[in-house]
Amino acid sequence: MFQRLKIVVMLGGPSAEREVSLRSGAGVVKALRSLGHSVVELDPKTPDWTLPPNTEAVCLAPLHGTYGEDGQVQAQLEKLGVLYTGCDSESSRLAFDKVVTKNLCIKAGVPTAEFVVVNSVKAPLPKNLQLPLVVKPIRQGSSVGLQFVERAEDWQNALAEALKFDSEVLVEEKIVGRETTVGILDGEALPVVEVRPKAGAYDYRNKYTAGCTEYFCPADFDLATTEKIQAAALGAFHAIGGRDYARVDVMVSKNGEPIVLEVNTQPGMTETSLMPKAAAAAGISYEQLCQRMIDLAMKRKMAAKERKEHKTKKNFAVTI
Numbered sequence: 001m002f003q004r005l006k007i008v009v010m011l012g013g014p015s016a017e018r019e020v021s022l023r024s025g026a027g028v029v030k031a032l033r034s035l036g037h038s039v040v041e042l043d044p045k046t047p048d049w050t051l052p053p054n055t056e057a058v059c060l061a062p063l064h065g066t067y068g069e070d071g072q073v074q075a076q077l078e079k080l081g082v083l084y085t086g087c088d089s090e091s092s093r094l095a096f097d098k099v100v101t102k103n104l105c106i107k108a109g110v111p112t113a114e115f116v117v118v119n120s121v122k123a124p125l126p127k128n129l130q131l132p133l134v135v136k137p138i139r140q141g142s143s144v145g146l147q148f149v150e151r152a153e154d155w156q157n158a159l160a161e162a163l164k165f166d167s168e169v170l171v172e173e174k175i176v177g178r179e180t181t182v183g184i185l186d187g188e189a190l191p192v193v194e195v196r197p198k199a200g201a202y203d204y205r206n207k208y209t210a211g212c213t214e215y216f217c218p219a220d221f222d223l224a225t226t227e228k229i230q231a232a233a234l235g236a237f238h239a240i241g242g243r244d245y246a247r248v249d250v251m252v253s254k255n256g257e258p259i260v261l262e263v264n265t266q267p268g269m270t271e272t273s274l275m276p277k278a279a280a281a282a283g284i285s286y287e288q289l290c291q292r293m294i295d296l297a298m299k300r301k302m303a304a305k306e307r308k309e310h311k312t313k314k315n316f317a318v319t320i
Contacts, residue, residue, distance in 0.1 A: 003298070006054055006055055008042050008058045009039055009040070010043075010058060010062070010073065011025025011026075013063050013065065016140060017141055018065070024061070025041065035291055040055075055082060058083065060084050061290070062269050064141055068266055069141060071093030071096065074087070074088055083297050087240075087265040090241060094241065095265045101236070104239040108236075109235070111257065112236075113175055116170075120163075121156070123159065125152055126171055132148060133155075134173070134174050137165040145161065175259055180193060180195065183278035183279060184247065184248065185244075186245070191282055193278050195215060197214075198214065217281045225252070229258045245267075249263075269290075
């Protein structure tokens with residue numbers, strides 16, 4: 001039987017992704033209300049927010065970037081003992097740091113590109129990496145601060161720009177191939193989405209400007225390649241200890257080998273975002289996707305309750 005809940009949707013927040021988060025949030029709020037839930041919007045611009053009385057669940061799906069995706073808000077909710085959607089504070093913290101994610105992938109045998117970490121605008125061009133290079137802030141999302149270095153003379157400017165958004169940046173060789181992303185929902189990989197910008201790279205502008213990028217889902221790969229892409233995405237998701245849902249960005253090299261770029265624990269949730277596109281290809285509507293996110297959180301709550309009851313019964317049996 002469907003359960004109508006009092007849900008707080010967190011959206012906006014203090015990050016560089018605030019605008020996208022507000023757009024995601026508008027879609028999620030509309031969807032949950034259309035399903036009959038009582039929904040309250042909460043914009044955590046500062047960490048001194050308070051929840052309305054009798055909140056039954058907090059939906060974090062639209063809260064992107066710093067604070068929303070790096071484990072901070074999750075840790076606060078855990079201290080309050082409040083149920084929330086998505087990855088827990090630890091896996092969120094791990095996934096938000098691209099270098100930590102890559103090291104966990106390497107340890108788990110998940111394919112990822114060679115990289116170096118740079119923390120100074122005066123750093124020389126890395127000698128062990130070949131041009132062209134990709135430079136990106138270690139702790140940002142939505143392609144914020146993403147830079148490309150096609151020529152050696154582009155290096156200093158790209159580095160300076162990326163370092164505006166973080167104290168450290170990740171530098172790796174630009175992978176020539178096809179750009180894809182894989183949504184993960186309840187431990188299963190959704191159909192692969194291929195991303196093709198009409199001009200240039202898949203940067204912030206091409207990601208969020210209508211008509212600048214083409215999307216193909218399911219992506220036109222053979223079955224074996226599709227399964228390898230999905231397996232790499234699932235491997236990265238498990239490497240960071242993910243739960244409920246996420247989206248994993250994967251480059252596919254010219255020889256068909258997947259190379260994981262990063263894990264997004266709070267993927268975009270505008271109605272044209274990649275996670276909803278993948279869900280739609282699997283026969284899951286936008287409203288159903290939002291409900292599934294809530295259901296997964298409620299499922300965890302029920303499982304925890306059952307474990308507690310089982311432990312109580314076991315202790316009682318031992319006592320008598």
